[in-house]
Amino acid sequence: MSVPFYVSPEQIMRDKADFARKGIARGRSVVVLQFDDGIAFVAENPSRALHKISELYDRIGFAAVGKYNEFEGLRVAGVRLADMRGYSYDRSDVTGRSLANAYAQTLGTIFTDSPKPYEVELVVAEDGVEPADDQIYRLTFDGSVADERGYVAMGGSAEPITNALRASWNPGLGLEDAVRLAVRLLSEHGDEGPRTLSPGQVEAAVLDRRRPRRTFVRLGASRLAEILDTAT
Amino acid sequence: MTLPDPYRTVGSASFVEFLASVHPDRLPRADGISPLPAPHGTTIVALRTADGVVLAGDRRATMGNLIAQHDIEKVFVTDEYSVVGIAGTAGLAIELVRVFCVELEHYEKIEGMPLSLDGKANRLATLLRGNLGLAMQGLAVVPLFAGYDTARGLGRIFAYDVTGGRYEEYDFYAVGSGSVFARGSLKKLYRRDASTDDAVRIALEALYDAADDDSATGGPDLARGIFPIVGVVDEHGSRILPDTEVGPVVEAMLAARHARGEVLP
Numbered sequence: 001m002s003v004p005f006y007v008s009p010e011q012i013m014r015d016k017a018d019f020a021r022k023g024i025a026r027g028r029s030v031v032v033l034q035f036d037d038g039i040a041f042v043a044e045n046p047s048r049a050l051h052k053i054s055e056l057y058d059r060i061g062f063a064a065v066g067k068y069n070e071f072e073g074l075r076v077a078g079v080r081l082a083d084m085r086g087y088s089y090d091r092s093d094v095t096g097r098s099l100a101n102a103y104a105q106t107l108g109t110i111f112t113d114s115p116k117p118y119e120v121e122l123v124v125a126e127d128g129v130e131p132a133d134d135q136i137y138r139l140t141f142d143g144s145v146a147d148e149r150g151y152v153a154m155g156g157s158a159e160p161i162t163n164a165l166r167a168s169w170n171p172g173l174g175l176e177d178a179v180r181l182a183v184r185l186l187s188e189h190g191d192e193g194p195r196t197l198s199p200g201q202v203e204a205a206v207l208d209r210r211r212p213r214r215t216f217v218r219l220g221a222s223r224l225a226e227i228l229d230t231a232t
Numbered sequence: 233m234t235l236p237d238p239y240r241t242v243g244s245a246s247f248v249e250f251l252a253s254v255h256p257d258r259l260p261r262a263d264g265i266s267p268l269p270a271p272h273g274t275t276i277v278a279l280r281t282a283d284g285v286v287l288a289g290d291r292r293a294t295m296g297n298l299i300a301q302h303d304i305e306k307v308f309v310t311d312e313y314s315v316v317g318i319a320g321t322a323g324l325a326i327e328l329v330r331v332f333c334v335e336l337e338h339y340e341k342i343e344g345m346p347l348s349l350d351g352k353a354n355r356l357a358t359l360l361r362g363n364l365g366l367a368m369q370g371l372a373v374v375p376l377f378a379g380y381d382t383a384r385g386l387g388r389i390f391a392y393d394v395t396g397g398r399y400e401e402y403d404f405y406a407v408g409s410g411s412v413f414a415r416g417s418l419k420k421l422y423r424r425d426a427s428t429d430d431a432v433r434i435a436l437e438a439l440y441d442a443a444d445d446d447s448a449t450g451g452p453d454l455a456r457g458i459f460p461i462v463g464v465v466d467e468h469g470s471r472i473l474p475d476t477e478v479g480p481v482v483e484a485m486l487a488a489r490h491a492r493g494e495v496l497p
Contacts, residue, residue, distance in 0.1 A: 055341050077239040079341045083247055087334045088258055105234040214337075 016117045020141035023119025027065040029155030029186055030123070033169060034134055035178035038127045038207045038215065042182035044190075045203040053205045055216035057082040057094045059126050061207050065155035066120035066141075074103060074122065091213075096126030100137035100145055108143025117141050121154045127207035127215055131171065157189035164188070176227045179204055179219070183228060199224040247338035248331060248359065260327030261362065271300035273325060275410035275442045275449040276307070276317030276376045278389045279422055280403055281431040284466030285378040285387030288435040289317045290410070290443060291458050292450030302453065307461040309470045311336045314352055314379030315463035319408030320394075324366065325373040332356055349381040353390040353398055361396030376407045380465045387465060410442030410449035417441035432462055432473070436485055452482045 030043040030052055041053040041063045052071075054062045056078050064071035078099055086094045103122055111117045122139040136148040151169045153161035164185050173181070182204075187197045204219040211217070219227070238254050251259055271293040278287040293301040300322075307317045308329050316332070318325035335355055340346045347355065356377055363373055372394040381388050389401040404422050406414035417438040426434060436452075439460050443451035452459050459478040464471055 049344075051344055054344070073240050073242070074235075076342055077235045079338065080239045080247075080250055081235060083334055083338045083341075084251070084255070087247070087251070087331065088255070102233055102235050106240075109234050 016111065017142060020111075020117045020119050024066045024121050024141065024154075025156050027155045028191075029153055029157045029161055029189070030063045030065050031151065031153050031161060031165070031182040031186060032063050032123045032125055032136060033151040033165065033173070033178050033182060034131065034136070034171065035173045035175050035206075036131065036171075037175060038209045039125045039134055039136065040175065040178045040182065040206045041123075041125070041204065042179055042186065043203045044186045044197060044201060046201045047203075051203060053203055053218075054079075055205075055214070056099060056124070057086065058091060058213055059128075059207060059209075059215050060094070060096045060099060061125050061205065061216055063123040063125070063154070064120055067118070070118045071120040071122065074106070074118075074120065077106070078103065078124075096124050096135050096137060100124045100139060103139050104143045104145045106143075107139060107141060111142040123148075123152055123154065125207065127209045129209065153185075156191055157186075160189045161185045175206060175208075179224070179227050199228055202228075245339045245342040246355075247335045248355075250338075251331070259362070260324065260331050261366070269295050270324075270371065271295050271304075271322040272448070273304060273306045273319050273322045273408065275406060275408040275414055275439060275446065276319050277406040277411075277414045277418060277435050277438045277442075278317065278376050278378045278401075278404065279418060279426070279431050279435060280387045280389060280424075281426050281428050281466075282424075283387070283428050284380045284464065285315075285389060286428060286431040286435050286462065286464050287315050287317050287376065287378045287389075288432070288439060288460050288462040289319075289408075290439050290450045290460050291453070292443075292448065293322050294448045299450075302450065302456065303458045305461055307463045307472065308333070309463060309472060310377075310379075311340070311346065311352070312469050313346070313382060313465055314349065314377065315465055315470050315472075316356070316378070317376045317407075317463070318373060319376070319411075320373040321366075321371045324363065324371055325375070328359055328363065328373055328375070332359055335359070348383065349379045349388060352379065353377055353400075356390070357392060357396045357398040359396075360392055360394070364395055367394035374407050376405060378463070378465060379470070380467060382467070385467070406438065406442070408442075408449070410439075410446035413445045414438040414442040428464055428466065432464070432478070433481055433485060435462060436460060436478070436482055440485065440489075452486070454483075454486075 028044040043052040056062045082094045125136045138146045151165045188194045207215045276289040289306040293304040377390040391399045404418045421434045443449040462473045
C-alpha cells in the first residue's frame with residue numbers, strides 16, 4: 001500500500017494562493033475610484049455582454065476580475081442576497097459592509113475547503129450621501145477584506161496602476177476626469193505595453209450620489225466616447 | 233455569514249421563484265385565512281396619450297360602510313418605464329406590488345437588461361394567479377398596469393381579472409368600484425391625440441365623476457390637501473406627479489365645473 005506524501009498545511013495554502021494569483025494576473029484590469037459625486041468603475045472589457053461591473057443594490061456596485069464563471073456566480077448571489085434582504089426588511093438595511101462580509105466569508109470558505117480556490121478578486125463599493133461616507137471594499141481570493149480609500153486597481157496590472165493612481169488621483173476629481181484618468185492608466189499598463197483603448201474596449205459605470213434611489217448608471221458607448229474625446 | 237448554497241446555485245432571473253424556493257413564507261400570500269373585513273382600494277383609471285400613458289387613482293380605502301383611510305396610495309412606480317394602480321384588498325395588493333417591483337429590478341440586475349413591457353405584464357399575471365385562492369374567498373386584487381414600450385415607442389395599458397387573465401386595453405380603461413362611472417366619463421372626454429397635460433386633466437375628471445356616484449371612491453379633499461395620485465410614463469421614464477402639480481389642475485377642474493353651472497339651483 002502506498003503512503004501518501006505528507007504536504008504541510010503551509011505548503012498547501014501557498015500552492016493554492018500561487019495558483020489563484022496566477023489566474024487573476026492573466027486577467028485584464030479594473031479600476032474603481034472615487035470622484036466628487038460618487039464612485040466610478042472602469043474596466044478594460046471588449047465584451048458588451050459579459051460584464052465585469054454590475055449593480056448590486058441602490059447604492060452598491062460590484063466589480064470583478066478573474067474567472068468569469070466564478071465571479072458571475074458570486075455577483076448573482078450578491079444580487080439575490082441584497083434583494084432578499086431589502087424585500088424582507090427595508091431597502092435601507094442593505095449595506096455594502098454586509099455584502100462585503102458575505103463575500104469574504106464565502107471566498108474564505110472556498111479557499112480553505114475546496115481543492116481549487118476561486119481565481120477572482122472583487123470590489124464592493126457603496127456611495128454615501130457625502131464623499132466621506134463612501135466605502136470601497138476589496139476582496140481577494142482567500143477571503144481577505146481591505147477597506148480602501150479613494151481608489152483600487154485589480155487584475156494583471158494592479159500594481160503599476162495602483163502606483164500611478166497614488167500619484168495622480170486626488171479627492172476632488174470630477175466624473176469625466178476620473179474616467180479619463182482610469183482609461184489612461186488602463187491604456188498605459190496593458191499586458192503587452194502601452195496602447196490606446198477605444199470606447200468599445202472599455203466598460204464603465206458610476207454610482208452617482210445625486211440620483212434618487214438607484215444610483216448605479218452604466219456609461220454607454222456614446223457617453224464614453226464623449227468623455228474620452230474631450231481629453232484630446 | 234457565508235452566502236448560502238441556494239444563493240450560489242445557477243437558477244432563473246426571477247426573484248419570486250427564488251423567494252418561493254428559499255423563503256416561501258415571505259411570499260405575499262395568506263393561504264387558508266377566512267375572508268375578513270379588510271380595507272379595499274377603489275378606482276384606478278388609465279389612458280394613453282400622444283407621448284405615453286397616464287394612470288391615476290383616488291385616495292380612499294373602504295371597509296364595509298366605513299372609510300378605512302383617506303389618503304391611501306394606490307398608484308406606484310414599478311420601474312423606469314412602468315406604473316401600476318391597484319383596486320381590491322389593499323393589504324394584499326400593496327404586498328403584491330412590492331414583490332412585483334423587486335421582481336422587475338431583480339431581473340434587470342441579473343440579466344443586465346430590463347424585461348420587455350409584455351414580459352412585465354405577464355409576470356404580473358403570474359403573480360396574480362398565485363393569489364387565486366384568496367381571490368376566490370373574496371380577497372381579490374385587481375391591478376391596472378401601464379407602461380411605455382421602448383421597443384415600439386408607445387404607451388400601453390394592461391388590465392387583469394382576479395384569475396390572472398391579462399387583457400391589453402386600447403385608449404383607456406378603469407378598474408375598481410367606481411370604474412363604471414369613470415369609464416363613462418373617459419368615453420366622452422378621451423382623445424387619441426391628448427397631450428400628457430390634457431390626459432392628466434381627463435383622468436382627474438373621470439375620478440371626480442366616479443367619486444360623484446360611487447361612495448367607495450374619494451373625491452379630491454381640498455380641506456386636507458389630498459389629491460388623486462397621478463403617474464405618468466413616457467420616453468423619459470415614469471414618475472408620480474407631485475401634489476404641487478396635481479393640486480392646481482384639480483382646482484381648475486372644480487372651478488370649471490362650478491362655472492358650467494353644476495351648482496344646484
